[in-house]
Amino acid sequence: MRLFRMGGQALGAMMENKMRTFLMMLGVIIGVATLTVIASSVLGARSEVMEKVEKFGFDQIMIMAGAGRKPGVPQPIPTTLRVEDAQAMLSEVSNVKDVTPQINRRDFPVKFGNKNSYALLLAANPNWASVWNTRVEAGRFISDEDISRLTRVAVIGPTIVKDLFEGDDPIGKQILVNNNPFEVIGVVEPRGTSPAGLDLDARVIIPLTTGQKRVFNQDYLFMMKIVLSDPSKMAQTVKDVQALLRERHNLPPGTEDDFTIVTPSQIMAIVSKVSTTFTLFLLLVSGVSLIVGAIVIANIMFIAVNERRGEIGIRRAVGARKNDILTQFLIESVSIATVGGVIGIVIGLLGLVTLSAFMKLPSTVIWQPMLLSFLSAILVGLVAGIQPARKAAAVNPIEALK
């Protein structure tokens, strides 16, 4: 109860000089607002990328035709990676559980009636959906029969549904892919944007054999994805796969691979490197703002203690202990910093909403950065207030009352 009464006294003092109280809050408001904006966007962006890495799968590796390839960057590819390589891997490398070979082509024109769109065309096998962890939302996926009979069927992504059918049911309709008619047999779930900025929902998936013979007229592959039985033996499997492919491609020792192996740990390394740099920047910005906020509060509290020596003397004369005075001034600085922190969080969230109108930001609100901001504000209040509060408690009431 005594503490509540001290709190009431502290609030009264805060309300007396509203402009000063606001100025004391300003540093904390700015610091916490920046902290909220930056922490939310960095952590949000990181969690989105991490989600993508997780969807890629920690038990999987990608093999791309051509040396030194990066995911999402187009470049001319050699003709050496073939379906037979995929079959050999499955039979000869013990840790390989599944392989899905595919051919990709970007910006491929597709039509329905008088509507046009550009698709990411994928020629793939029936196991593509399970290996790429992608659900079929309507209709069915490519079947073994489609592969053996080279049927003209297509599974399409949500962007294509929107562009060509404007929300109508596309199943059973005929679309034109490279002026060949394909029957839409299914729709895959939305997957958003790839880390490289590609719209993954604008895809059209056709049987691999149909793609090779009727669309691309090529028998070599663009890439393949491998699922491992035991992810902990990733490093050894990568070596086995590399050795097998070099042997099958007749590459003499000392020459460069004509393929690129991408593992989840490589993707993780890129992501965590980016986020470490951002985190350091974030810590610097918020740290400086909060230190400045603390200095401002401490300074004004020192001035307030000097101005309020009379008040301290009166309170001591009517029975306040040194600790009561200390508590009152500490509650003042902590309350000011905490209120500043709450205002800062609100402004930060408004800032995030405003910013997301101009740039792509994570849509989900994360609570950790806000808790961090709030706790930092309380800490700032304590650190900034303790010395002024001790000075207030040490005021000699006899001199203060003269």
Place this chain on the structure above:
Amino acid sequence: MIEVRNLSKIFKKDNMEVRVLEDISVTINEGEFVAIMAPSGMGKSTFLDILGCLDKPTGGTYTLDNVPVQGMDDDELSRIRNEKLGFVFQSFHLLPRMTAWENVTLPLIYSDSDSNMRTRAIEALETVGLGDRVSHLPRELSGGQQQRVAIARALINNPRIIFADEPTGNLDSTSGQDVMNIFRKLHAEGRTLVVVTHDKDVADQAHRIIEMKDGRIFSDHRPIREADEVTR
């Protein structure tokens, strides 16, 4: 009530000793209305600070309400000030941001009895004739009214003794007399009052005058009233 024996206070400054109070012994009984008179700078404020438990003596003993006070720590002295003493100052010392009744409740903030704070404050204001000014800020009150708020504050915790340091020093003679009338009323109700003043007219309204000079008591007598002189 108050028993002071061989009390002394020495201030040390730059290796110089200043003896402000020397060998003071005095007893003040319950229900007395005592004026302490001295010229400025003759130790009366320091004496009041010690009696009011704001300062500690260098030597001697001070027994308040049968409790030895010398040697108590800061927290214990704060508790005594809160529970047993009431203070009235020359310049009122009200907190400008608080209304009259809020100022009066200030001692209750630091006491263990915080129930009905507003009701008790209003009662205290009524006893000093300010029942119609409870929600006024100090700046909206005259000097005399402010001093009466300060007296209400001194009374709120029902103290054993009220100390007043030049309570009429900042007031015109009418307001000053209002304040002294309240003191006389409090005395009539059986309260113990100790007033420090250099004003003889104020001291003469007490029932006992202790005169100090150079840190010592040189006179302790009942006031000689004009009425007494006429009949003598």
